[in-house]
Amino acid sequence: MARKYREIGKAGWGYTAITTIVGFIYFSPVFWIILTAFKTRRDALAVPPKLFFTPTLDNFMSVFYRTSITTGNSQATDMGLYFFNSIFIAFTSVGLAIILGTLAAYAFSRFPLKGNDTYLFIILTTRMMPPIVVIIPIFLMFRLTGLAGSYWGIMLLYTAFNIPFSVWLIKSFFDELNPEIEDAARMDGSSERRVFFGFCIPQILAGLAATFVFGLILTWNEFLFALLLTGVETRTVPVAMARTLGGEVGVDYGLLAAIVTLFLIPIFFVTFLLQNQLLRGVTFGTVKK
Amino acid sequence: MSDLKVQNLRRTFGSVVALEDMNFDVAEGEFFCLLGPSSSGKTTTLRAIAGLEELDNGEVTFAGQDITDDPVQGRGMSMIFQTFALYPHLSVEANLAHPLRRAGLDSQSVRKRVGEVAELLRVTHTLKRKPTTLSGGEQQRVAIGRAIVQQPKLLLLDEPLTNLDAKLRHDMRAEFKRLHRELGMTMLYATPDQLEALTMGERVGVMRDGKVVAIGTPRELYETPQDKYVAEMVGSPPINFLTATGTADDQTSVPFLDHSVAAPGIKQDQPVTLGLRPHDIALANGGSPAATRFTGKIHLTEPLGDVTILDVNTRDITIKMVLREEVAAKLSVGEDIEISFDPKDLHIFDQSTGNRLNNDAGK
Numbered sequence: 001m002a003r004k005y006r007e008i009g010k011a012g013w014g015y016t017a018i019t020t021i022v023g024f025i026y027f028s029p030v031f032w033i034i035l036t037a038f039k040t041r042r043d044a045l046a047v048p049p050k051l052f053f054t055p056t057l058d059n060f061m062s063v064f065y066r067t068s069i070t071t072g073n074s075q076a077t078d079m080g081l082y083f084f085n086s087i088f089i090a091f092t093s094v095g096l097a098i099i100l101g102t103l104a105a106y107a108f109s110r111f112p113l114k115g116n117d118t119y120l121f122i123i124l125t126t127r128m129m130p131p132i133v134v135i136i137p138i139f140l141m142f143r144l145t146g147l148a149g150s151y152w153g154i155m156l157l158y159t160a161f162n163i164p165f166s167v168w169l170i171k172s173f174f175d176e177l178n179p180e181i182e183d184a185a186r187m188d189g190s191s192e193r194r195v196f197f198g199f200c201i202p203q204i205l206a207g208l209a210a211t212f213v214f215g216l217i218l219t220w221n222e223f224l225f226a227l228l229l230t231g232v233e234t235r236t237v238p239v240a241m242a243r244t245l246g247g248e249v250g251v252d253y254g255l256l257a258a259i260v261t262l263f264l265i266p267i268f269f270v271t272f273l274l275q276n277q278l279l280r281g282v283t284f285g286t287v288k289k
Numbered sequence: 290m291s292d293l294k295v296q297n298l299r300r301t302f303g304s305v306v307a308l309e310d311m312n313f314d315v316a317e318g319e320f321f322c323l324l325g326p327s328s329s330g331k332t333t334t335l336r337a338i339a340g341l342e343e344l345d346n347g348e349v350t351f352a353g354q355d356i357t358d359d360p361v362q363g364r365g366m367s368m369i370f371q372t373f374a375l376y377p378h379l380s381v382e383a384n385l386a387h388p389l390r391r392a393g394l395d396s397q398s399v400r401k402r403v404g405e406v407a408e409l410l411r412v413t414h415t416l417k418r419k420p421t422t423l424s425g426g427e428q429q430r431v432a433i434g435r436a437i438v439q440q441p442k443l444l445l446l447d448e449p450l451t452n453l454d455a456k457l458r459h460d461m462r463a464e465f466k467r468l469h470r471e472l473g474m475t476m477l478y479a480t481p482d483q484l485e486a487l488t489m490g491e492r493v494g495v496m497r498d499g500k501v502v503a504i505g506t507p508r509e510l511y512e513t514p515q516d517k518y519v520a521e522m523v524g525s526p527p528i529n530f531l532t533a534t535g536t537a538d539d540q541t542s543v544p545f546l547d548h549s550v551a552a553p554g555i556k557q558d559q560p561v562t563l564g565l566r567p568h569d570i571a572l573a574n575g576g577s578p579a580a581t582r583f584t585g586k587i588h589l590t591e592p593l594g595d596v597t598i599l600d601v602n603t604r605d606i607t608i609k610m611v612l613r614e615e616v617a618a619k620l621s622v623g624e625d626i627e628i629s630f631d632p633k634d635l636h637i638f639d640q641s642t643g644n645r646l647n648n649d650a651g652k
Contacts, residue, residue, distance in 0.1 A: 178372055178374060180370040180371070180372050180374035181374045181375075181376060181377070183336075183339075183341050183361075183368070183370070183374065184368070184370060184374040184375075184376075184435070185376070185387070186361040186362060187341070187361055187362075187364075187366070187367060187368050188367075188387050188388040188391055188435070189362045189363060189388060189391030189392060190362070190391055191362065199376060199378075202378040203377060203378055
C-alpha cells in the first residue's frame with residue numbers, strides 16, 4: 001500500500017466539492033420524484049418546476065384509496081397487495097438463489113468436477129442473451145404448466161435468473177478463503193457440515209450480503225417478466241405502476257411519484273442496513289489483506 | 290506406543306507425481322524433520338498423514354494401527370500450518386477452545402485448559418482479540434496453542450516459520466525445542482531450511498522428488514552424506530563441489546592442486562565429484578602438509594559477525610571457506626592467501642550416480 005487511507009472527514013475541499021457535485025447530479029432525479037410526490041397536480045405540472053410549495057399527502061393517500069370520478073365513492077386500491085407481492089417475491093427468490101448459489105459455489109470451489117470451468121460457463125450463458133429473447137418460450141411453458149400468474153411461477157423464474165450471478169459471485173468469495181483454515185477445523189474434529197456452516201459461511205458473510213443486495217435490486221426493478229407472467233393477485237409494483245399511466249385521468253404524476261417514493265423505501269432500508277457489508281463485499285479480494 | 294510408520298506412499302496430481310515410494314518411521318516422542326526444497330512433497334506427506342490428502346497407494350500406521358483410510362477427525366494428531374490458519378471470525382480464546390469443544394469437554398474444563406495453554410505460550414493478554422489484530426509471533430503462538438491444546442500424540446508442523454521474520458524464527462526454534470521437551474509429544478516437522486532441520490531435528494529425513502532419500506541424525510548427514518544431493522542440502526554455507534578424476538586406485542586429482550591426494554574407494558580414471566565443506570578449509574600454517582596447500586585470491590567476503598564467509602578464486606575455480614572473524618578481519622579483498630585442507634575431509638561422489646564412494650571414511 002503506497003499510502004494510508006485518508007481519515008474520514010479529512011478528504012479536503014477539492015474532493016468534497018467534486019463528490020458533492022457528482023452526488024447531486026446522480027441524486028437529483030430521485031430528489032425530483034420525491035418532491036413531486038408531495039405536490040398537488042397543479043404544482044407537479046408547473047413550468048418551471050417549483051422548489052418551494054405547500055406539501056400535501058394526498059398523493060400517498062390516493063395510492064391506497066381512490067375516489068371514483070363517476071360515483072364519488074372512496075374505495076381501497078390493491079396497491080397494498082402489490083407492495084406485499086414485490087417484497088415477498090423479491091426477498092424469497094433472492095434468498096432462495098443465495099441458498100442454492102452458496103451450495104453450488106462451495107461445490108464448484110472445493111470439489112471441482114472434470115470440466116468444472118465448462119459447467120460454470122454454461123451457467124453463465126443463461127445471462128448472455130437479453131431476457132426478451134426467451135420470453136415467448138417461457139410464457140408458453142408457464143401457460144402449459146399452469147405456473148403463469150402464480151407466486152411459484154414468478155419466484156422460480158427470478159430464482160433461476162439470480163442463481164448464475166450468485167454462483168459466480170459467491171464462488172469467488174470461497175476461492176479467496178484460505179483452505180488451510182478448513183483443514184485445521186477438520187483436524188480439530190469438525191464435521192464437514194460444521195466446516196461449511198461454522199467456518200466457511202461466517203468468513204463470507206459480507207460477500208453474501210453484497211450478493212443479496214445486488215440480486216435484490218435487480219429483481220425488485222424487474223418489469224418485463226412481471227408484466228407477462230404475474231396475474232391480478234401476484235402483480236408486482238413496477239407492473240402496477242405502469243398501469244396507472246393512461247386510465248381515466250391521463251398521467252397522474254403525483255400518484256406515480258408517490259408510488260415510486262414508497263417503492264424506494266424497502267430497498268433503501270436493506271441497502272442502508274447492509275452498507276458496511278456491502279462495501280466489504282464489493283472490495284472482497286481486490287484489497288490485499 | 291505411538292510411533293508413526295509411513296510406507297510406500299504414492300500420490301499423483303494428474304500427471305504430476307507428488308509422492309513416490311515414500312517411506313520413513315518416527316519413534317515415539319521423537320522430533321523428526323523432513324528437509325527438502327519446495328515441491329519435494331513435504332506438505333503432501335504431512336497432509337497424507339493427517340488424512341487431508343487421499344493416497345493412490347501406501348499405508349500410514351500410527352500407534353500400531355493402520356489409519357490410512359480413517360477420517361481426518363479423531364486421528365489424535367494436530368497440525369500447524371504454514372499460514373497459521375487461525376479462524377479469523379473467532380476470538381483467540383474461541384480458536385484455542387475449538388478442538389476441546391469438538392472433543393466434548395464441558396465449558397469449565399475448556400476454560401481451564403485454554404488458560405493453561407495461553408499461559409504456556411504467553412498469549413493470555415490476547416484471548417479476547419481477533420487473530421488478525423495480533424502480531425506474527427503472537428499468531429504463531431496461538432496456532433501452536435490450538436495444535437497442542439488437546440495434547441495430541443503427534444504434532445505435524447508444515448513450514449511453520451516461513452512467514453516469520455529472522456529474529457522471530459530464531460526465538461521460535463528455541464520455543465519448539467522447549468515445547469518438545471516439556472510436552473514430550475512426537476513431532477514431525479517439514480522445512481526447506483537446513484538450519485531449522487539441523488538445529489531442531491533429532492533425526493532428519495532428506496526429501497527429493499517425493500521420496501525420502503536419506504535419513505540420519507544431523508551429524509551423520511553433515512559428516513557422511515550418502516550422496517551429492519544430501520551433501521548439497523545439508524550444511525551452510527553450501528559445500529564446494531569440484532570435478533576430478535582418479536589418478537590411480539584410491540588416489541584423486543584435485544583441480545587446484547598439482548599433486549594427487551588420497552581418496553579411498555576411488556578407481557583409476559573414474560570421474561568423480563569431490564565435496565569439500567567450507568568449514569574444512571583453513572589458512573595454511575607450518576604444520577599443513579605441502580600436498581594440500583594452495584594459493585587463492587580473496588574475491589568476496591561476507592562477514593557474519595562471529596565468522597566470515599570468503600569466496601576464494603584459485604585457477605578459475607571459486608571455493609567458499611569460513612574463517613573466524615578475528616582472523617578474517619586481517620585479510621582484505623584481492624589479497625592472496627595460502628590455504629589447505631585435510632584430504633580426509635573430502636567427500637567423494639561418483640560423478641554420474643552421485644553416490645558416496647568413501648563410505649569407510651572415519652573422521
